[in-house]
Amino acid sequence: MASKWFVVKRLLLLIPVLIGISTVVFAILHLGGNDPAAVMAGQGASQEQIETIRTELGFDDPIWVQYTRFLSDVSQFDFGESYVLKPGQPVWDSILVDKLPVTIELAIYGQLFGVLLGVPLGVLSAIKQNSLTDHITRIGALAGISVPIFWSGPLLIILFANILGMLPASSRIDTQYFIEGPWVFMGNELPLTGLMTIDTLLLGNIDAFFSAVEHLLLPAAVMGIYSMALISRMMRSSMLEVVRQDYIRTARAKGQGQKITMLKHGLKNAFIPVITVIGIQFGTMLGGAVLTETVFGFSGLGVILVNAIQAGDYPVVQAAVLVFAMLFTLVNLTVDITYSYLDPRIQQ
Amino acid sequence: MDVDGNHSRRSFLKATGGTIAAVSIAGCSGSTDESGGTDGDGGDSEASGTINYARGAATKSLDLHKIDDGESVKVTNQIYDKLVQFVPGKNEIEAALATEWETDGKTIELTLRDDVTFHNGEDLTAADFVATYKRFTDPEYEYYIGEEDATSYAGNTFGQVESVEATDETTVTITTKKKFAPMLRNLAVFAAGVMSEKEIKTGEQFDSSAVGTGPFTLDAWQNEGEKIRLKANPDYWGDAPKSEYVIFLAVGENSTRVSKLTSEDIHIIDGIDAEGADRIDNADGVELVQMTGLVTGYLAMNLEKREEFRNTKVRQALNYAVDTKAIVDSIFRGFASQSSQAVPPAVPGHNEDLDPYPYDQEKATSLLEEAGFGDGFDFTLTTFTNPRPYIPSPSQAAQKVRTDLKEVGINVTIEKKSWNDFLNYTIAGKHDACFLGWNADNGDPDNFLRPLLHPGIESPDGQDWASFSAEGYNVYNASGWANQEFMEKVEEAQTIIDDDETRLKLYNEANQISHDEAPWVFLDHADELRGVKDAVSGYKVAPVGGPFLHLVSVE
16 A cells, blocks of 8 residues: 555645646736736727726736736635636636536546446457457557547437437436535535536436436547547557566466456556556546537536637636646546555655 | 627627617507417416427526626526517517506606516516616616626616606606607617516625516526526416426537437527528428528628728629628528618618619629729738627638639638637727628617617718727727718607608618618628427517517427
8 A cells, every 4th residue: 555655745746736837827828918908898998998907907017926926816726707708706616616527527437438448358358369359459449549539429429319319419417407406414415516427316316317327428438439449458468468477477387267367466467557548548538528528518627618718718718727737637646646556666 | 689699798888878779660659469468367278398498508697787698688588577578579569567658759658567476476566667777777776786797788778768767656757868769669678677676675696596577487597507497487467388397508519409409308499500400401300490580791891991991882892792692592501681781671661672782793893993993902801700690601701702802803811800809809990891790689770770880979071981999989880981861860760759651761761871882791681590399389489589488388
């Protein structure tokens, strides 16, 4: 098990990383050359009005003053107020809190799809190397890597929703369900998580739960295909390497069964590079969320980011990019910790 | 109203001094047409079933005084009533909360129904309307919404009003500053909906709560207005709602919205582009409902920026040179009709004697030669890229304009901008020429001619254009055109109360002038398109004032 010190060290390392990210985000938006005061003042505003807003909000302060103010606000989860999408309302409370769970849920189920299919396929492919199964899996993986979401998404919609009519093409749940908190646990009213599949269960609405799962199948598959392909390839090659190691031969020599040899000695060791891929894929998946959310009509962080960019709503852009970056770093942290569990030597 | 707009018209108010207006079709005295209403007892039929309505974006707010976007208005129209309203599917006014009205031009006296209750159980009285009016427009009022929050509709709707008084429990008296014909129609605009005085005085926010007198009450509000459920109001004074629930859902992607109609549980969708229209047309179990909209799309030539455009012959030449029939038929796929003037056919004052400029390159060439531009010239056409109701495929239309004008020696450079950038750019008058369009607020001709072609200020002597930077200039006049004769007719028409014939004649003449002087290349009047499941009955496309969902039922 990973030592506490290792985890603490990794957590502390997050701080400079996050400062770095926020600096880059801050710099990019300020180099963009757009005048936030003009955006806020709206169309046809006079120069005078724009000047007033600029002074009021401190856009005419020196850049380093603006920067330190930005850092101190962000560290308190204060991302400012939206200019355009929800004028005057706090970005975090009125926009991101609702959108973040949508994207997280999508990414989790997408990754689940990728891992649950990718790992067994990779193992199978490795064990039955050069068999027909292996060939089919490898060709499938190649196809999965090559197909972009904006093509596979509509294709699956046409097949499963329009032609077969088996699965819904969009939204997170059937129109009739209104999933509303709070939910009551031991007499306490608690807020909902925002994750449809969890909330429906918390509220004990089984029909709604199945509806939510049904609605997640296609988008999760679309997001997961790419990841599944990469994972299965990585799993296969890693597994092939591991089965040639001496300790596998030793295990076999002492008469241990094929199953235990492969699963206990083989899989665990073969997993390390695969974990890296899973971690990186999770990040890619957050990026892919923009496309998947658009195609499937999920209103998540990805869609709001694109809307905010188009509308010139800089606080929302900043906040969304920062949140994406934070998620990515957290996933990386989790990957590192998992490593140290699988291979304690890494801690040194 | 900027139906799909995410852009506030607040600054427009500042630019025009809030004098947007409309015509009194009903004449000087109100009709008491009950339009088959069941007069308060709610009818016998039980409301049942749910209507699922999908639109392009979330409802921003339910506060009548804070909204100016169609996605919000669609919902508030179900919850709030106006004193008078548009006849479903038509551009005409009928009785609503007021049963009759008298006017002498400056004063309108309206008699309210005495059998209306708000969703909170309070009876409707004249004091409710007065409180609503004050909340929207009166900075002295304790519960004033605030200048920051109030939309330009405060000025658009009530800018000409001097006072609003409750003469007694059921009589409202509205006095305007001068004779103002469009006043009655303004009362039918969503922004003139009646809120409950009792609720106003709680000082609460009404973004995600609403207490009106309308056919539906707010039942659930989710995800910042993306999903809203309304429940039938059993005590509704008019035709009892036929469905028990209405659910409004936001589906951003156009093609996804169509899929939800054709293969999922959505009954009605709007915001349909040409491609979606084809899909709906070819799908089973759904119908494409189509109606010429109260919209106008055009290419404005900026007279201030480009000297070439100050020559009438050049402007006419462009109208002859651009094949608008091809644009309407091929690029907008027939879901629009050619335009000859700013005022659409369904709006009174539309001049029926005018024909669209025919596609005639020879005529265009000779006009250019007469004007001294036989060798042509260059200009930049600025366009937005997202589909708008009045110009559904702006980029392709711009390409077509470029190809057509090249034939007569005019070289066009196309400049594309995102919607917000585009508006800021054109409002500042930085464009040589641009695409633009307009949706009707109150269905009155004044609502087209005054904001779109009147400069809002006096034009300098002997000059038929004005400067965008001049004090008080109406920035929505994107061509800078300032024709004295046209301006006089529009201004006069605004004050004619009791003589529809004279008023409409003035608008006909104004349309003739703008057609001949051609400050725009007149492009199109686009159709309103809706996709409706066959299981739906009673639904009518309402180009203004709708949708009227209480008349709709689902099998």
